[in-house]
Amino acid sequence: MLHVAASALSVLFMPDNFIMLVLGVGIGLMIGIMPGLGGTVGMSILLPFIYGRSPEQAIALLLGMGAVTNSSASFTAILVGVPGTAGSIPTIVDGYPMAQRGEAGRALGAAFFSSMLGGIFGAVTLVALLPIARPIVLALATPELFMMTLLGLAMIGLLVRGSALVGTLMGVLGLVLGAVGGAPGAPVYRYTFDWLYLMNGVPLPIFAMGIFALPEIVDLLAGHRAVSRSRALTGSRWQGIKDVIHNKYLVLRCAILGTFCTMIPGIGGPVADWLSYGMAKQTVKGGTETFGTGDIRGVIAPESSANASEAGNLVPTLLFGIPGSGSMAIFLGALTILGVQVGPSMLDPNANLNLTLVIAWTLVLANVLATAACFSLSGLMSRLSLISGETLMPFVLVIVFTAAYDTTRQWGDLILLLLFGVIGWIMKRMGWPRPPLLIGFVLANAAERYLIVASERYGSEWLLRPGVLAIAAVLVLTLFGSIFREQRRLRRAAAAQ
């Protein structure tokens, strides 16, 4: 095995393949930094270029690109509060407040280093998991997937700071907004107000940019100030790396969560990142109080799971030929074009095992290269947080609006962006938490779809499936654990007075 792994690595270092890898990583970094563009768009742009290339070259190019979009997305997420990809949204919650404190460099360093570790962990797990993944994937049918979405929704409770009622209401509002457009299961459209644009629902990039980015931009412009409230940058990127090493078990836990959640087709990367964030908030010391105010661990958690999820998505793709995400669907198509038949043969030393190892090494190398590139830029980039809003924000606004308009190229894109910008700004001013709104939105469709299918298929029997009961137990423990902890905190606070 070691011998095969070494030879796969040497294949990847052959000039033809390595150039492709570097090219892929470069494109991936650029795509990641553009709000609204993600791995799926990157894959479809690159697809025509793989024709006539060897499978190794194609893998290096496509996966090199796909593996790193989440890395560079941290730049915009932390520095200006604009999500570069869907996976970088949780990073904003603590990364942006850090930039406001002048600690952009530290946050960036931690983000890049933890996403690299997550990516490498994912690649190793991919190779280790492929032989044993089949029963796991087959055990998680629709009812279990529904319970996973419920677990995701329970994260709302963990993420709320301040009034639990307001947080819950925001989550419910997110669920309602996520229900706009075509209903799953029945050919019915909801909340479209006879406006055709809404038949497709609200696009996630527009929603996220409106809720998170526009309010910050407005406040920066109105306040005549830069992102960083302190004039000097404190906390270097090296400090960020030290933070990651200090929190190595958190990185490990979140990488495991990211890989396992995305291994199941139907639970996407964004959901896994929020789960990681919520899990971290609940389990790290003092997390319930400091998360959301610029806690470095709130950056490390979602970043560790973001790049790990790329590897998780590959498991069902390579094992069953069932892609776990949009970009994997295109990657699978590319493999077919090149004559690679996925399935159990991906583990056969006489067939495609070497390709599987090339895939794993591509993920590892792409993550290392991307982190090196981002890290060397981060010193310079973090100075952006010192530039005054009036100078920087017009450029950011142009990028945000262009990215929004590119979503479907209809007027509706811009109208919705402004609408959600206003809603986000009001929420920010009122101190209502915005992450629950987003979690509700992201999970609305999946939760409804899985509930409908589970009850249509199984009646009420699905409630008694062992997998469902197991996840329900975790859910109940999580909820009661957080209530118990909150009460203890209140008692202590009362005693201290």
Added chain:
Amino acid sequence: MISGERILTRRSLLRGVAAGAVGVSSLGAFKVGPALSATPFYAGKQIRFDCPSKNGGGSDLAARFLAPWVSKEVDGNPTVQVFNAKNTIIGGNTFAARPADGLAIFISSASTQLPWLLGQQGVNYDFKTWHPVAGFPLGGVVYTSGKSKVKSIADLAKNPGLVYGGESAVSGDTTAILALKMLDVGVKFVMGYDGQNAERTALMQGELDIHYDSSNTYLDELKPQVANGDILPLFSFGFLGEGNKLVRDPLLPDLPTVAEAYKTIHGKDPSGPDWDAYQGLMPLRFILNKAIWMRNDCPDEAKAAMDAGFAKMVADAEFQKARTDQFGPYEVFLGKQLDDAVAAVNNISPQTIAYLKDWLSRDFQATF
């Protein structure tokens, strides 16, 4: 959700897109070529190729495959750019609102035509006002999981309560669920799955027993699973032969059609409203599975140039080779043959449409 953009196989389409891109770069035909003789209508013009599906969806990939060929074969070598509406009804409406200058063409799929035929809310387009240019046919296969108790068509009737899973009742699934309803073997329909991949996973898990795929996907991707017993093909949707009669799918000559399956189960030829509705949908579902359209009121020379371009394309051996990968080795429908198929769709009886609407809204909560 009304999409059902899975009538063509994703992977064979991807392959076609990549092949098309290479073909074009070697031909250099994507940009405006030198204009010959008396300036053709499309010389130096740019065509908008409107497509109703999302990025990477069936119609999108088909349009991207065809775009360079349109540019190469249509007299005047126009530039062709694909525009993506990401939703089937929005896509149809977008095209309907384009000016009648002959510079816009449209690719439809069964999931664009069905909402129009049934008069679903939001549809502002009318295929009767459009001129058909070409039809790319495709059939389908209904199969069962190797895990289910069904080993033959006759077993279907002995095992009521088998579960069929699909995305939406008004989509590519409509034909399959209508066929199973007609067989009257007590199949239970569960709608709401998130597309083909989710359904195939569910089939492996044993959550579903019955599923359908296009004939092309079946031949391309599922044959290995048939060989090792994971999948058992039951019957094909059939195909439209001479005089609009249902015949065996030319891609699957060994597989019985749904009509033969009916006879095996019930001992007589199919008849009744389900069979009438099934036959009514056949031209739409098979011949016009993917079809190219222009507005009827655009200049005659534009329509003539486009028709001639597609005729030339179909005669091009290189295109035939590339599109066989893409759409399967079915014959491309043009001219009179195509007009007949379109007329058949336009002449579906109001009773049949009312019957379909009644069934879909009663059994699947569809609103019209």
